[in-house]
Amino acid sequence: MRAKSFGLALAGLVAATAMAAAQEFKPAVVYDLGGKFDKSFNEGVYNGAERFKKETGVAYRDFEPQNDAQREQALRRFARDGYSPIVAVGFSQASAVEKVAKEFPKLQFAIIDMVVEQPNVQSIVFKEQEGSFLVGLLAARASKTGKVGFVGGMDVPLIRAFACGYVQGVKYANPKAEVFQNMTGTTGAAWNDPVKGGELAKSQIDRGADVVYHAAGGTGIGVLRAAADAGKLGIGVDSNQNGLHPGKVLTSMLKRVDTATYKTFMDAKNKAWKPGATSLGVKEEGVAWALDENNKALITAEMKAAVDKAAADIVAGTIKVHDYRVDAKCPTN
């Protein structure tokens, strides 16, 4: 009798721990090469994850790969340890996510900036062209020379979509405006080369640009620095970078990777997580432009009205911003 009840208790205990283990919620993040504190894209994800941690008290694991080969290892290690959901940051992780998601069909994966079609992967992409359109409009209105610049990081379709949306916004506000476009490089190193970014910005400023927009991760720090040093205006990207050089950053194109990360974690926690692709634009508040006390003086009431109207038109569908990724072409150049 005694032995039997002991055995029962033991069985109950085992079941309880097994259930606890199954319910234990362990989210994880694998960053992109720019690193978690790039003041831009990755840092947005970090902020979202931190917000989740603060609000729920659930800790998460993260990893910053130092080279391409480490992504898959990191994803697989997290998967093997039972982490779920695992958020992979950046388009370059697509193949790694696809592979690892197949191997661990019970776990939840999310990838930002790329679509991976697997039953257990949530793909979050943004309509960067719409946000870039808005800051392009502001750039054209703030420019006195009628010339503005764009510095991209790695030359990939995603960054071309930024550039294309920006050009469309500039031309929308001022059809005669000239846009200089440069890409930093064709390898992952292009996300982390502020010296080259600064040189590219300087070369555009020398040609007459007085507003320079960057979509270049860590490289962009050099772009904003060069613009501020030359007394011109920069435009930040992904996170709110207005505070990097107060009064010298016109605005920032916000890509709400923080909200996306936070939401993915939250949904997974509340068992509301769904696989599939979501595309976040101005309408879904996935992209926006930043206004705070650092750039308040730079944005006139008239500029604000114009950009708000454009945003409303994009939501309503009267302005259609072309996506470079659809046909690898840009209508205006």
Added chain:
Amino acid sequence: MDYTTLLTIADSTVRLSIPLLCACLAGLWSERSGVVDIGLEGKMLAAAFAAGAAAHASSSAVLGLLAAIAVSMAFALVHGFAAISQRGNQIVSGVAINMLAAGLSAIIGNAWYGQGGRTPPVDGAARFGELVLPGAERLAAAPVLGPFYAEVVSGHSLLVYLALAAVPVTWFVLARTRFGLRLRAVGENPAAVDTAGISVAALRYAAVTICGALCGLGGAYLAIAQSAGFLPLMTAGKGFIALAALIFAKWRAWPALGACLLFGLLDAVAIRLQGVVVPGIGQVPVQAIQALPYVMTVVLLAGFIGRAVPPRASGIPYVKER
């Protein structure tokens, strides 16, 4: 391409070639004394980190520079100890320096500042600003040479002028002084110097220390003049390009300046040629432009400079006859 474009390219050439020049001259000193140094990259990186951290802590660019030089010299002396006193393999020791600097700077940076190895951005007095040379504004109106003076010669940070000044100094000391003659002799035939009763080790230590100081200058320029803070791996292979420039210049000071300016020019042109329509070809793909500096390096090294003979005793530890 008009004159203004040429001026901005020249201006950017100067900015981009300074880190190369510092590392190249540093390598020149070391190798002329017979110590091969492929740790230039690592020393510059460590120096850049020291400059960023010290400038941030003290809000003084000069202290940043001094810290950079001190750290770089310390690394140089480690290399010196391995290569001169312990007669170790100089390539291995150099590689070790590179790996040590890359890892240490990122890890210490992350531990101190928690920004992914980056040092906090510095501004104002903590950075070497651009100096306007006397008369630059007045002369800018003068035809042809005026804008050249105002754009290209003036308007750089103090470190640029220091690095440029190091060229004639290096040339003079190596070619015209007793110390320089002995140092070169140590690199060619250390036994002869030893026979004359002069310490081979002391001369080589002096050379690697000077090498450390110059790398420190280059690193400080990268971190607190060209940019405003340290970033992991910010040297991005400049130490190795400097080694190529050194071979290119056949271990001589003035040609070293020329070689570094050429590499800087290729970089500057690559940046400006993006998206430019070249007559007859159309728009050149970005990738082709970006490959240009490397292609030119290979072509120049393979075809045009002829035989480059290194100092005879370089890479060989000196063993006193017993």
